[in-house]
Amino acid sequence: MKKHNFYAGPSILPKYAIEKSAEAVLNFSGSGLSILEISHRSKEFQAVMDEAQALFKELLEIPAGYEVLFLGGGASTQFYSVPMNLMKKKAAYLKTGNWANRAIAEAKLLGETDVVASSEDKNFTYVPKGYKVPTDADYFHITTNNTIYGTEIKEDLNVGIPMVADMSSDIFSRPVDVSKYAVIYGGAQKNLAPAGLTFIVVNPELLGKTDRSMPIMVDYRTHISKGSMYNTPPVLQVFTALMTMQWLKDLGGVPAIMERNIEKSDLLYNEIERNKLFVGTVAKEDRSRMNVCFVISDEYKDLDADFLALATQKGIVGIKGHRSVGGFRASLYNALPLESVQLLIETMQEFEASH
Amino acid sequence: MKKHNFYAGPSILPKYAIEKSAEAVLNFSGSGLSILEISHRSKEFQAVMDEAQALFKELLEIPAGYEVLFLGGGASTQFYSVPMNLMKKKAAYLKTGNWANRAIAEAKLLGETDVVASSEDKNFTYVPKGYKVPTDADYFHITTNNTIYGTEIKEDLNVGIPMVADMSSDIFSRPVDVSKYAVIYGGAQKNLAPAGLTFIVVNPELLGKTDRSMPIMVDYRTHISKGSMYNTPPVLQVFTALMTMQWLKDLGGVPAIMERNIEKSDLLYNEIERNKLFVGTVAKEDRSRMNVCFVISDEYKDLDADFLALATQKGIVGIKGHRSVGGFRASLYNALPLESVQLLIETMQEFEASH
Secondary structure, eight states, X not given: OOOEEOOSSSOOOOHHHHHHHHHHHHSSTTSSSOTTSSOTTSHHHHHHXXXXXXXXXXXXXXXXXXXXXXXXXXXHHHHHXXXXXXXXXXXXXXXXXXXXXXXXXXXXXXXXXXXXXXXXXGTTOSOOOSOOOOTTSSOEEEESEETTTTEEOOSOOOOSSOEEEEOTTTTTSSOOOGGGEEEEEEESTTTTSSSSEEEEEEXXXXXXXXXXXXXXXXXXXXXXXTTTOSSOOOHHHHHHHHHHHHHHHHTTHHXXXXXXHHHHHHHHHHHHHXXXXXXXXXXXXXXXXXXXXXXXXXXXXXXXXXXXXXXXXXXXXXXXXXXXXXXXXXXOOTTSOHHHHHHHXXXXXXXXXXX | OOOEEOOSSSOOOOHHHHHHHHHHHHSSTTSSSOTTSSOTTSHHHHHHHHHHHHHHHHHTTOOTTOEEEXXXXXHHHHHHHHHHHHOSSEEEEEEOSHHHHHHHHHHHTTSEEEEEXXXXXXXXXXXXXXXXXXXXXXXXXEESEETTTTEEOOSOOOOSSOEEEEOTTTTTSSOOOGGGEEEEEEESTTTTSSSSEEEEEEOGGGSSOOOOOOOTTTOHHHHHHTTTOSSOOOHHHHHHHHHHXXXXXXXXXXXXXXXXXXXXXXXXXXXXXXXXXXXEOSOGGGBOSSEEEEEEOGGGTTOHHHHHHHHHHTTEESOBOOTXXXXXXXXXXXXXXXXXXXXXXXXXXXXXXXX
């Protein structure tokens, strides 16, 4: 039975990227070797790294001067790397959920960390607004998409100081004005590649301003000076990322995928509003296009397991909500086809008809 | 043409592990999803993580109480993580090459770093002996195999304090008395898995003794408390590691592979000694079983490119020596078949006959 992959992450990747990766695992670029066992210094892989950096810049329209790094590890490594690289004295953070919390916790160990606003009062079901960002902070950190709670900052903010954004779960889902950011980083395992890769977009002009001693390996300048190959990068992940970006470019790039993402998420949010069995959990204006969170409405509670069973029967995978929210979460990343959303909606309608 | 993979890393993996990985990229564990897009929280992957940790412990005969972690990134991340976790005041290091140098540089940023001995005087072509390790050091750090220079510490040392070993390039190549080590770590991309995974074997009793503030993500206790899933691990790499370990167990485990490794490296070193065109670069007793370094002998110099061309014709890949040594380096990791070594030897003999 065909499976419909709604996992929050690691999550669905384009069929093209998966098939090309499977081919490369058996024979990479005609080398006669697997991508799993080829040197990162081989000319075949150097070409992949170069193309991946160039295409990343092209797709996100990154201004000249910015650098793109592909490193091992995940966003969690960046939670401390960002303040180590950028925090001179003070940084400002927006507290919008679990991942923001982790970033804040790491920053607090390194310097003054001003949490300018939080949505914890309502279990992170909205994005705070109307706060002031201190102009003497070295950067303002945001988590643009909150996978667990299903909120998203869908437009670039204007805060007067350079921003740092964890875009782990919505990179390439919409155009971004990169010039507003000192750093954009993320784990790649949502819209880009398998788990194990971190992307970092960085404005080098803002580096080297702290008087902090930091590990050589954590200093972004180390990696910039070596073309993202100071140490061995996760070779397969960089390759899959390149395949995903080729797929994205072929279908029209970031503006085109944004339209598809709006269409997919509108369809599902509209069904949640219409269907008497379900109710959304997030403030309407802050709803994520990537992770749609909903629960069974009060009159029909205790039906969670039944709906999950029906969805599973249909080949729908990964819609169980995070334990801190409950209910359901349908992740609609770039690679998720419209037909999967349609199937989920039909399943919700079938479930409604039988109750 | 069949390729013979002598790369120093990323490097050859067992055919079994590569084929199983290719299958899993298309359909993992009957899930109908790719291993590249399945949640690390899925029951299918949790089983892989559990088995991988258990089999790692079994194959290396790890004493009870020790923990095994599989994290993102590579050994370079551990160069600072080790002193952050273990260095109270002072650590001792053995300087045996480039990777040891990098580990020393990171440690120096964090505390008193006593380099007890170095082989830099002879371009790291031997392993220092007869040094004293200060008993008041918190640990003694060694790089058991030096990929670039082709030296190896092939037996566990006795130094009176807990050791820390970077075993990136010889893990699972010989039995190890783990009880002598506080930490054994390494990038997995030699004898275990594709690049992007770090393994860490740690004695938890030695953690939490420093009064250093360190990033939550760097603290080994964070990962131990979450079963190596505090953040998303590199899912594919952990899977491939499990396949490699299954292959190793099936062929008799670590003692059996050590015999094969001795046979392979003896064959090649004997040929280097016998063949008038070639000369080894490493002190005999310190020769690595994993990376065999040799150069063209003085009487026949300037033949490097010719030999490389002949080897390439035969399907031999990756034997160009590191730029800091020159000449040739044949990496004979666990997965390299005997026939590849035989082909290299035949090629050396053919080259000799034609000069």
